[in-house]
Amino acid sequence: MQLIRRSAGRRLRAFGAVLITTLGLTAAVAATPATAAANACLTGTLVFDHLDAEAGTSKPLRTQVARNANWELWGRTGSGTATRLAAGITGASDGRFTACHTASLAEAYVRFRSSSTSMWRVVKAANNTTDYTFDSARRTNVSGTHDLGTVKVPSTLQRAWKVVDTLNVLYWKRANPSSSCWTARQSDGRCDQITFVWDPKVADGGYWDYPNTNYVFLGNTMPDSKHLILHEAGHWLQWQLYGRAFPVVDGCNPHYIEKHSSESCAWTEGFADAVAAYALGDYRYVYDDGSSYSFENDASTPGWDDGDTVQGRVGSSLLDLWAADGPDGGNWNRTIALMTRDFSQDFREYFTEDRPAAGLSTAGAAERILAGHTIRY
Template sequence: MKFTAGVAALAGGVLAAGMAVGPAGAAVPGNVCVRGTLAFDAVDSETAGKPTVTSFARNANWELWGRTTASGPESRLATGLTSYKDGTFNACHTTDGKPVTQLRVKFLSSSTKTWRVVSDAKTLQEYSFFSASNPGSAAVQNIGTVKVPAEMALAWKTVDATNKLWWKRANTQTPCWTRNESAGQCTALTYVWKNDGKKGSWWDGGTGYVHLAGLDPRSQHLVLHEAGHFFMGRLYQGNAPYVTNCATHPMEKRTSATCALWEGFPDAVAAYAMEDRRYVYSDSSFVDFDKPAGWESGDQVEGRVVGALLDLWAKGGPDGGTWDRTIEAMITSHPGTFRDYWLTARPKAGLPVTGQARTLIENRTIRY
């Protein structure tokens, strides 16, 4: 399913069409505006003890609704995004001298048309809710902090967490997830989530959708791991590699060389996006990739592959402190195993395979 990306640079806080604001968010003369901050309360699995914390909902879609006649129907007057920095919004409509009444803001569990959380894989219905109605006026109406309803909070946590991958996707050429797609032809990242208390998430290679179980979005690592499968699929232009012996894949044990990369790369995506060296589960338990005591050896071990990738991308490492050229290598070579990545994709992308680079992977028990 294809979507047009509505904003070219979400990281820069570019305004969506229909959002008119003046300097520092001030109302433009002749406008009616509703201003505030969108936030959510959710369990934070990345923090010991799993506290419930309040976070900003950044780069999330909003719509301004109101009536332009006293007895007329309510209509959508403007659209936009919450701030990429702090979840603030300034929803404005140019009145042209006409009265506007009963203004309210609708919030949706999506970011432009680039990623979204839906309740069902068939209807693709996003979660949404309205702020309270406010009488129209020519002044800015500051409604303060708007909290996402508790039963929907993990949908907006998922939207917010996805920013971390978007900002590091290593694509400055198009407003899409990868340079394989151009403006107007972007594939949206779709999460299917229900607040049903269940566990067990996966990426559907047929639809390309990520399915998140009820409590799993408590972990940003878990969300970004599943997004990493989608991302890898887009890097490979929809052609996922053939994978064997991967029904279960303990990070510390041998499965297969194909499984170790297919699951290991998304693990590394999550850690890299989070600027972390762990994989954190929704119950707050975690795997530390720098403490592989008792792990099995070689490139058939998922955790070994993850550690090697993170070491190569690390600050002071042989890849210049970034994964950008690995992303290019994945696009151009579509490696199916770490061996393919090392022996074919890296040399083709101009990445080193000797010296410090070789020492790093050998320290992870991977030797060629």
């Protein structure tokens, strides 16, 4: 079995390789809601700044709310040591938190964690799997509701919370109606958690560490690109869809969007490319420096090799099959269901064997889509 090290490349650059009620998640973090019985509450909105690679190479600084991020209420009723009193997640649309306890508190503060329930997390290292944390301002003699206003993630930690926030986008589109888990392979209370390792002192990264830790490793600036985050999550998702199995990949070091690699490499990398673009609703790959590469291609596109050993041909074919005007019903849901049942070693097997078995078309519009991207079976 091989180590899958995927780094986000560009043209002629090698690729190295929830919640609770709002997200339909169960049994993750027990939250203490604001009720008439609550005598001490800290409220506010969690936000973070981030460099926006999707906006171009200038990477403008944006501020946005941190959605579905874990928080904990810490406090003490007397002169003793502060303890954890309640936990929950920030709002799925507004980043709001309401952290309450049933008694007045001599001191209280909110601790924020770089994770979302028990479904995904960002940790410090493979051998130090603790979340990044920081605390809000402390309040004394807390009785009733105290509004902390806007609480901002420290600038040194903002990339960890960008990963946490970005993974919401994939979770919301995971197309698993049967449980709150990432795929229908698992049931509530027994979900697998995706782990990202981000170390601001390490430049190397951009790979899913299969079959070792199965963690995603990101270097310092890599979280600036949502596409990069979701591409690596896409490898993990394919592994989950296949019941913790993965195609045997060869000829993948290096690999490029528009160049030949191998059938297995083009399938797994093309799927990960398509996951990121589909989740974000576009048709490109964006690198952490803000440059991007379009998946628009046909037989006349300069510099592109032909066929299903080219990851860009595979990825764009998938995106067109899943498109609003495509033959699969306007989304990827039937492909996700198919992959949960059937293992495909490469794109040929997915298209010629598993799609027909699942009642998905391989003729007409579907066949024309592949031909338009130089893939013919």
